[in-house]
Amino acid sequence: MNKTKQIMIADDDDAILDALGAMLEYKGYEVRPVLNGKGLTEMQNELPDLLLLDIWMSGVDGRDICKKLKAGNVTSKMPIVLISASKDIHTSAMEAGADDFLAKPFEIEELYKMIELHTAV
């Protein structure tokens, strides 16, 4: 049996965190919700298998966090999928170093596929 994959979700909306959590748990992932992306950039150990990072959070831009994490020694290899309600920032999301981009709202299958893709060994 594979080790249960740990997915970290960063969003400023409780409902999103809860709903996404439900989706991922249903699929058997271990979910680590982070409200508003607090303390993400200080993260050095116990890294998740993948980070679902919202772009537009109160006071913080997910792309900035992404850039920092991708620039960090430890966190640079952690797969990051940027999430936004705006489709148009797809390009800027990729430019921020994200591994992928997901527009809200999305189909559940789309999310599963993307996680599988980026967490495959």
Added chain:
Amino acid sequence: MNKTELIFSQQFYKEIFYNSPVAKLILDPIGPDYRILDVNDAYLKATNSIREKLIGKSVFAAFPANPSDEGSKNIERTIYSFEQAIQTGKPYTMSNYRYDIPIPGTNEFEERYWTTINIPIVDEKGVVQYFIHCPSNVTEIIKLAEREKQGIEALKAQREQLFSFFMQAPVAIGIFKGAGYVVELINPPLCKLYGKTMEEFLGKPIFDVLTEIKGHGFEELLDKVRLTGESFKGEGVLVPLKRNGQVENIYVDFVYEPFRENDGSISGVIAIATEVTSQVKANLKVIEAEERARLAVDAAGLGTFDLDLKTGEMITSEQFARIFGLAKPVSRKEYIEKFHPDDRQLRDEAHKLVLETGKLEYEVRILWPDQSIHWIRVDGKLYYGVKNKPARILGTLLDVTLERKANEEQKKLFTLVNNSVDLMAILELDGTNSYINEAGKNMLGFESDSEVKKIPISQLHRPEDFEMVEKEVLPSVMQKGQWAGVMKVKHLKTREIFPVFNNTIRIDDPVSGNPIAVGAVMRDLRPEMSAKQALEESEEFLRTITTATPTGLWMSDENGHITYVNQTWIDWTGIPFEKHLGTEWLNAIYEEDRNFVVEKFTEKMKERVTGDAEFRMKNADGVIHWYIATGKPQFKEGIFTGYIGACVDISEQKQIQIQKDNFIAIASHELKTPVTSIKAYSQVLEMILAGKGENKEAAMVSKMGTQLNRLIDLINDLLDVTKLNSGKLQFNDVEFDFNPMVKDLIEDLQRTTRRHTIVEDFADTGTVFGDKERIGQVVTNFITNAIKYSPNSEKIIVHTSLKDDEVIVCVEDFGIGISENHQKKVFEQFYRVSGDMQHTFPGLGLGLYISSEIILREGGRIWVNSSPGEGSSFCFALPVVHKQGN
């Protein structure tokens, strides 16, 4: 009785007596009875008598005198004859006397003439016993003699008449006898013709008297007539005759006839002559007059014609043809064809009228073979023939084109003068006007032309103004030929003094060069002055407006250099007027927008079309404002002269628009967040329920997900429109295979409808360079519309093809369709198609607008073909990418 018996006894003699063819009567010589003793048969026959009634009767009783033969002395003469014969004893003859005899059975008598011998018979004693009366009927002889006598008298009278006629004849006659032509007879007219008396001619050879005509050939003519017997006729022969001492040339018509004697021999010549000098001269004059008339006709350029009304034939002169632009005369029909179509009726009417008035007169246009128009005048006269019927029209034709033109020009000139708004006048040298046109009369208050001539010009000015006329104007005109300038005149009636611009010229006699009059043209300056004033006022008004208006105004020349900005613009920028001229105005524009403004202005100016641009400008107060400037190209007589434009401060509108866009962006973003959670929950819930085998519940949650997707689409549309309007819609262009993209979309959409089958009708399209997601959005929009608007049909066909380097997609449905006048509108923002009932079909009316904007921004085309009730076909075309080396 004894004597009687004696004779009867001699029977033989009796027989001889009775049967003698000579009428005999034996009478008793005793008067006064002279009884009839016997009578023979011839006598009875000659006198219509019966013997028994005569015997024994007195001869005078037997033959009474004719009572109607009045004055007859026959009885007396008879008695005298009887007595002579008895007394002398010798026969006595009574000759040729009338003694009428009665016609038996009537009371009438027959005229008879007689010659009678009374023969006495004497006995031995010399006594007359009886006598024999022998009448011979000489009536016929007498009558014949009478007739002969009458004939001679008649001949005599005839001869006298002939002579009288000869002498009195108005025709000159002469008889010249023999080879010498001796004048035997000459009548006074011939004498008069020769200019000599009768005595000078008679008995003399004619050529001895008329020596002047010797050797002119008359001798030979006379000889020929005399010798051949053939008459000779000469007409209008010139004869030089000496009259009253000098030779005159006279003209004579004459006949020489041979003079024949009774035996037929020719003894001379009869000359009959008529002097025709006056006729000949008259004829010559007629010929001369004709010649002159012909010359006049030629000189006047008149064409002539002779129209036979019976046959319709018309003879025309060469000039007539030339006036028609023809080389030679043609038929009447051909001439008529040359008449200007508009004038043919005029001509026809003139020809009808000629039968009433006898005169033909009209002026019409004709067309020459080169189609040039000429005016002609026709004058003619009608001539009557037998029974007073119209027979012909003779007349002339004249080209009056030049006259017409001159007339027209004169008319035009006169019209021009009379309709001129300026005064035009002719001033005579005595100081009065001889002519002022209508405008002039009105200007100065003249009521009539006679008033114009009466009133001296001194009354048309104030004394001080007239002084100028006398001292400056007129001397200048007389000396230099002209004066022009402003002067003051006075209205005759209102006394108003007003300025005029006067241009006066001297009019000289073209021959002598001496001045004969002065011509003046005057313009009333009052309207111009008031117009000038009005112009100044309106300029002031405009200046006020342009300053007061909250709009910036500007003007540029044809090179785009600013030549004017108004006070409002100056106030906005806080920069003085001069610092905006040329291209300096750009400095006032916000730096970021400057290039855009220059580009836009240059582009529009190149095309010389109206344009507008939005830009920012830092105002004098340091605040950045938004402006929209519009410019309109100006043309003078078709030549581009520059732009005139206006600027409006749109900062406030701009702010509101930005706020609106921001609001929608934020609102739709905020909406998406809860929707995302709901969607996530519903999807998980659906899976859980399905996992538990609670399929009914799972299906319900699935339906909820579909409705959520609809909500998401609406939110996306709102966001897209906001972005389109603010120009913030981003395109992520990549190269992609076209058909697979469409195929994926069809698969997804097929799941959303059970009723419809989406049919693929693909042709090879290759790859397209563009925003895959956005283009897909258009395909999706087309297909979802097709589903939505064809609720009663079951098929939707998606066609793809490649044509002329364009990928074409058409989504065909068999739904309600769109009427033609709505087809153009479907791509407009907020347009919604209505079904049978309003609001049957849900939606914001943004989908096709967004699709249209996407396709246009990707460089493609979008359109629709549709028939109401049959369905629609929505299409777009995108340029394909050419792979390298292909």
